[in-house]
Amino acid sequence: AQTVTQSQPEMSVQEAETVTLSCTYDTSESDYYLFWYKQPPSRQMILVIRQEAYKQQNATENRFSVNFQKAAKSFSLKISDSQLGDAAMYFCAYRSAGNSGYALNFGKGTSLLVTP
Amino acid sequence: DGGITQSPKYLFRKEGQNVTLSCEQNLNHDAMYWYRQDPGQGLRLIYYSQIVNDFQKGDIAEGYSVSREKKESFPLTVTSAQKNPTAFYLCVSSIGAFGQGAGELFFGEGSRLTVL
Numbered sequence: 001a002q003t004v005t006q007s008q009p010e011m012s013v014q015e016a017e018t019v020t021l022s023c024t025y026d027t028s029e030s031d032y033y034l035f036w037y038k039q040p041p042s043r044q045m046i047l048v049i050r051q052e053a054y055k056q057q058n059a060t061e062n063r064f065s066v067n068f069q070k071a072a073k074s075f076s077l078k079i080s081d082s083q084l085g086d087a088a089m090y091f092c093a094y095r096s097a098g099n100s101g102y103a104l105n106f107g108k109g110t111s112l113l114v115t116p
Numbered sequence: 117d118g119g120i121t122q123s124p125k126y127l128f129r130k131e132g133q134n135v136t137l138s139c140e141q142n143l144n145h146d147a148m149y150w151y152r153q154d155p156g157q158g159l160r161l162i163y164y165s166q167i168v169n170d171f172q173k174g175d176i177a178e179g180y181s182v183s184r185e186k187k188e189s190f191p192l193t194v195t196s197a198q199k200n201p202t203a204f205y206l207c208v209s210s211i212g213a214f215g216q217g218a219g220e221l222f223f224g225e226g227s228r229l230t231v232l
Binding site for chain 2: 042050091107
């Protein structure tokens with residue numbers, strides 16, 4: 001099974017600054033999807049950004065962008081101009097795009113604290 | 117509006133009792149999943165189903181059971197055999213099944229189970 005590793009259990013950033021959350025994964029597949037999900041205290045999971053492995057261009061979504069390094073199996077999330085509302089648990093996730101039809105594999109999460 | 121509904125949101129159970137968590141979706145999704153979330157553990161897959169009347173064990177299926185008699189419903193039973201059932205449970209659905217594409221995962225609001 002594919003494994004997803006988030007090496008930073010907690011991160012802190014000041015408001016308006018930039019922070020990068022790291023994620024690495026292990027897979028032998030060539031075609032897959034990578035995701036970052038945000039889980040605020042309400043526990044409702046919110047999709048932040050998605051990346052298709054066959055696309056070389058890094059995905060961006062407003063203040064959120066990723067640095068996708070396929071060869072290194074790395075998928076970091078950069079949050080620019082951090083806002084207090086960005087404080088949450090962030091999960092990196094992997095899903096096969098092949099015929100296995102398997103579910104997402106999640107990392108253990110990074111808790112992001114945003115300070116005024 | 118389409119979405120996933122989990123119930124109950126909070127549930128208390130005495131040791132030795134079985135309890136069933138409900139998950140209903142009106143998104144016409146084929147794939148449905150149950151995850152368990154514990155602090156520091158991320159989301160761990162319990163069971164998943166990609167089609168009616170079929171389901172597969174995930175990484176931590178012991179002590180749990182599921183059924184998929186209807187496309188829109190995927191209830192999870194936490195049995196007395198589950199040694200540490202206190203946790204937050206998330207139901208998820210997805211368009212993708214059998215390699216039809218990763219799709220996007222849609223999450224329920226979760227159910228918090230506490231064993232007294």
